[in-house]
Amino acid sequence: MLVPRGALVIEGAYVATLDPARREFVGHVVVSGNKIVAVGPGSSGLSEGAQVIDGSGCLVTPGFVNTHQHLYQWVTRGLAVDATLFEWLRTLYPVWSRITEESVYVAAKGALAQLALTGCTTAADHHYVFPRGGGDLLAAEITAAAEVGLRFHPTRGSMDRGQKDGGLPPDSVVEDRDEILAATSAAIDRWHDPSPGSMLQLAVAPCSPFSVSGELMRESAVLARRKGVRLHTHLAETTDETAWCLETHGCTPLEYAASLGWTGSDVWFAHGIHFDDAEIKQLGATGTGVAHCPSSNARLGAGIARTADLRAAGAPVGLGVDGAASNEAGSLVEEVRNALLLARARNGPQSLTVRDTLEMATLGGAQLLGRLDEIGSLEPGKLADLAVWNLNTLQHAGIPDPIAALVLSTPPPLDLLLVNGRPVVEHNTLVTLNHQSLAREVAKTQATLL
Structure with a gap:
């Protein structure tokens, strides 16, 4: 094998490829530039001119893909901790109405750093709060993502139904529909990079049925498809939302979204908890995706998404x-x-396997973001986004299946995180930013905001 000098070779690790054959073996991964050039069992036989990493006792996986996040919220943690979703929103919206370009920049760095330290190489963000005079908030988080070093899929969110229109958000953070569409179009023109290996791609993301007008939902879908980008929104998160849609529109949230053009392989919904059997079948038939957020759903008591049923439906x-x-x-x-534990709590131990949940974190996320041909598995020609997990620990030693050790035990140390072939985490430490100074920035920013 001809490998350029300076290639990085991981040797002797347990490799979970997530390739079409779902191969797993003790072997090697070879990275050159921003691409994976070889993956296989046994030794690569390479040493001269290469950087060789001893992966003995480690597990190599594709980098994880985060498909739904609100980065700005990193500086508003720990509030309304016992509230329902709507109560929580009413508490937090007044705080969020004061966010600025600087606070979003600090929050985004904090949230993205934590994602990197927990195996994430590609992050999607849903930013929908744009207070008047807050500055260029989208640019702030894009700058932060570049500094942390993650592949980034921000979405230009929006709200045009404030309290005066019967919505939840304060009127100070909602925008005029024409203003939203113009700003969204300008953001795509400015930032979206559709080229191979892109580190930055945008999507269009009105916030939710109860904070966005039907006209904005419909026109956003038209705009996204004209620009060739994807569509994202919250949907079917709570029973309150379902009741609101039935009362206001005479249909379920999915029926409402579908009537506005919001189904298809270019659409993914956040949460998707309260779908019935027919709706799950419809999502599978149309290839519409779901970003499953198990911890948040549990924290807010919103319910448990039917992930096994969704996957079975396609x-x-x-x-x-x-x-x-x-x-x-x-x-x-x-x-x-x-995700594994909640699925089994709902539907029993056979509902999801440890490998199913690893697949959702990698290939599933890549599919939602339209990047299956580039990320989500360890294959020659794909981008070098990968994680090396150290299982040589008290918490993981003696577990014979490395995938089970990763999924079922406590999170293992992250020996290496590569994004586009570049180290972002080494020896469980972020190498792109100073962790301690970032923590001080976060605490100061939160104190000021509150």
């Missing part, structure tokens, strides 16, 4: 940590474990 399912104000941990590896 609907793509990925994982999301959701906003840090409803999931203070912000840990993607913990979502893998919680």
Whole structure:
């Protein structure tokens, strides 16, 4: 094998490829530049001119893909801790109405750093709060993502139904529909990079049926498809939402969304808890995806999504940590474990396997974001986004199945996280930013905001 000098070789690790054959073996992964160039059992036989990492006792997985997050919430954690969703929103919206470009920048760095430390290489964010005079909030989080070093899929969110229109958000954080559509179109033109290996891609994301008008939902779908980007929103998160849709629109949230053009392989919904059998079948038939956020759903008492049924129907399912104000941990590896445990609590031990949940964190997320041909598995030609988990610990030693050790035990140390072939985490430490100074920035920003 001809490998350029300076290639990185991981040797002797247990490799979970997530390739079409779902191969697993003790072997090697070879990275050159931003691409994986070789994956296989046994030794690569390479040493001269290469950086060789001893992966003995480690597990190599594809980098995790976070499909739903609200980065700005990292500086509003620990509030309304015993509230329902609507109570929680009424408490938090007045605080969020004061966010600025600086606070969003600090919050995004904190949330993205935590995602990196928990195995995430690609992160989608849903930003929908744009207070008047707050500055360029989308640019703030894009800058933060570049500094942390993650592949980033921000979505330009929006709300046009404030309290005066019967919505939940304060009127100070809602925007005019034409203003939203113009700003969204401009953001796509400015930031979206559809080229191979892109580190930055945008999507269009009105917030939710109860904070967005039907006209904005419909026109947003038209805009996204004209621009060739994807669509994202919250849907079917709580029984309150279902009751509101039935009372206001005479239909369920999914029926409402579908009537506005919001189904298809370019659409993914956050949460998707309260779908009935027919709706799950419809999601599978249309290829509409769901970002499953188990920790946030449990924290707010919203319910348990039917992930096994969704997957069986053919609907793509990925994982999301959701906003840090409803999931203070912000840990993607913990979502893998919680997705498994909650599915089994609902439907028994055969409902999901440990490998099913690993697949949701990798391939499932890649599918939701339209990046299956580039990320989500360890295969030659794919982007070098991968995690090396150290299982040489008291908590993991003696568990014979490395996948079970990762999913069922406590989160293992992260020896290495590569994004686009570049180290972001080494020896369980973020190498792109100073962790201690970032923590001080976060605490100061939260104190000021509150």
